[in-house]
Amino acid sequence: xxxxxxxxxxxxxxxxxxxxxxxxxxxxxxxxxxxxxxxxxxxxxxxxxxxxxxxxxxxxxxxxxxxxxxxxxxxxxxxxxxxxxxxxxxxxxxxxxxxxxxxxxxxxxxxxxxxxxxxxxxxxxxxxxxxxxxxxxxxxxxxxxxxxxxxxxxxxxxxxxxxxxxxxxxxxxxxxxxxxxxxxxxxxxxxxxxxxxxxxxxxxxxxxxxxxxxxxxxxxxxxxxxxxxxxxx
Amino acid sequence: xxxxxxxxxxxxxxxxxxxxxxxxxxxxxxxxxxxxxxxxxxxxxxxxxxxxxxxxxxxxxxxxxxxxxxxxxxxxxxxxxxxxxxxxxxxxxxxxxxxxxxxxxxxxxxxxxxxxxxxxxxxxxxxxxxxxxxxxxxxxxxxxxxxxxxxxxxxxxxxxxxxxxxxxxxxxxxxxxxxxxxxxxxxxxxxxxxxxxxxxxxxxxxxxxxxxxxxxxxxxxxxxxxxxxxxxx
Numbered sequence: 010x011x012x013x014x015x016x017x018x019x020x021x022x023x024x025x026x027x028x029x030x031x032x033x034x035x036x037x038x039x040x041x042x043x044x045x046x047x048x049x050x051x052x053x054x055x056x057x058x059x060x061x062x063x064x065x066x067x068x069x070x071x072x073x074x075x076x077x078x079x080x081x082x083x084x085x086x087x088x089x090x091x092x093x094x095x096x097x098x099x100x101x102x103x104x105x106x107x108x109x110x111x112x113x114x115x116x117x118x119x120x121x122x123x124x125x126x127x128x129x130x131x132x133x134x135x136x137x138x139x140x141x142x143x144x145x146x147x148x149x150x151x152x153x154x155x156x157x158x159x160x161x162x163x164x165x166x167x168x169x170x171x172x173x174x175x176x177x178x179x180x181x182x183x184x185x186x187x188x189x190x191x192x193x194x195x196x197x198x199x200x201x202x203x204x205x206x207x208x209x210x211x212x213x214x215x216x217x218x219x220x221x222x223x224x225x226x227x228x229x230x231x232x233x234x235x236x237x238x239x240x241x242x
Numbered sequence: 243x244x245x246x247x248x249x250x251x252x253x254x255x256x257x258x259x260x261x262x263x264x265x266x267x268x269x270x271x272x273x274x275x276x277x278x279x280x281x282x283x284x285x286x287x288x289x290x291x292x293x294x295x296x297x298x299x300x301x302x303x304x305x306x307x308x309x310x311x312x313x314x315x316x317x318x319x320x321x322x323x324x325x326x327x328x329x330x331x332x333x334x335x336x337x338x339x340x341x342x343x344x345x346x347x348x349x350x351x352x353x354x355x356x357x358x359x360x361x362x363x364x365x366x367x368x369x370x371x372x373x374x375x376x377x378x379x380x381x382x383x384x385x386x387x388x389x390x391x392x393x394x395x396x397x398x399x400x401x402x403x404x405x406x407x408x409x410x411x412x413x414x415x416x417x418x419x420x421x422x423x424x425x426x427x428x429x430x431x432x433x434x435x436x437x438x439x440x441x442x443x444x445x446x447x448x449x450x451x452x453x454x455x456x457x458x459x460x461x462x463x464x465x466x467x468x469x470x471x472x473x474x475x
Contacts, residue, residue, distance in 0.1 A: 081454075101334060142457075144457050222314040223378070224376045225342070226375065226376075236466060237469075240470055
């Protein structure tokens with residue numbers, strides 16, 4: 010049986026577990042004062058901690074030991090994606106990408122987006138759960154939904170790609186990505202990016218790429234992009 | 243808008259669409275006699291066909307044109323996996339692997355399997371739908387559930403791998419797989435293969451591999467294995 014991992018992002022400044030984590034620890038798992046539990050701050054550290062107050066609404070701990078646990082990939086991987094109409098599909102992508110390893114998710118609103126909003130809190134929970142489940146100490150960052158046109162303006166230190174399905178001269182991501190580089194990859198909505206969007210991204214330095222010969226759904230494309238970068242590193 | 247693809251595995255010997263496909267064509271899409279539709283047999287061919295009898299229970303067509311469409315990978319990729327307790331997870335894997343490209347799925351029953359049976363018909367439907375969605379003309383084969391011990395006895399022309407989590411000398415799949423080779427990969431249940439199973443598989447020529455440093459769920463491991471072989475080809 011594996012150790013339960015609790016998530017306490019502010020543990021260094023606040024010795025109280027977040028409400029839901031504290032409830033789970035005290036009410037569900039019935040931990041007592043003096044018991045040791047295992048925490049992560051989602052910022053690269055695990056902690057052994059001892060419970061000093063086992064109140065179900067205020068579980069307070071004392072850190073006994075800190076284990077710095079850097080992420081197991083040495084590049085920065087960011088994926089911007091247009092959330093799918095069926096939100097399960099994108100939640101699935103968020104979970105799987107967290108297991109495999111990703112630094113940052115950007116939901117973007119595109120010309121052909123069918124979904125205009127996401128439940129960030131729900132996805133945040135999925136990310137936390139996938140981080141714990143895959144025994145990582147780093148929580149990927151989930152940005153707020155933003156307009157594609159605004160998004161492509163921001164600076165990025167590394168290779169930038171746009172995956173689209175138009176017939177156009179483009180190479181495969183796996184041929185053009187250079188090992189060790191940071192990567193930012195744009196994945197379009199079910200109806201693809203608009204031609205205008207592709208043009209604008211290219212003008213901003215995004216390299217058009219294909220993800221292979223198979224036709225993939227949005228969420229599969231996003232995961233395939235994420236995993237391709239890992240395989241090449 | 244893309245063409246609807248109908249699945250008619252026996253179209254060369256039987257000009258009638260399978261019942262559900264015929265219903266969808268005639269009752270839902272209201273196709274008439276003389277209309278042209280697009281079919282695949284799931285065996286590597288697409289067909290243009292003309293409806294010659296538009297009966298909702300017996301839709302009969304005449305093949306107008308045959309387009310041989312070989313799969314877009316030139317190796318044979320087979321994955322044997324222990325179905326997860328939560329069947330959604332393995333159904334998800336089946337869908338995604340079909341999109342990315344796979345030849346054959348073997349559900350296997352392992353010492354630590356929590357799930358002893360699967361609904362093959364349900365997974366079969368998912369495979370057909372993913373094949374259509376990704377515009378492929380080849381349906382992956384789904385075998386019946388079988389015992390791990392019996393499974394590893396069968397012959398396979400290519401590289402055979404077992405992915406497990408025990409501390410043992412093993413290399414990464416991406417380092418040891420040789421481009422162009424057929425691959426058969428074993429993926430264990432939530433509680434991993436038993437040590438005995440790993441030993442038996444190795445004795446049968448399976449090479450122990452890891453899938454990278456991240457700890458992955460069963461269905462994620464299976465998909466990562468499938469995609470790794472594609473990236474390397």
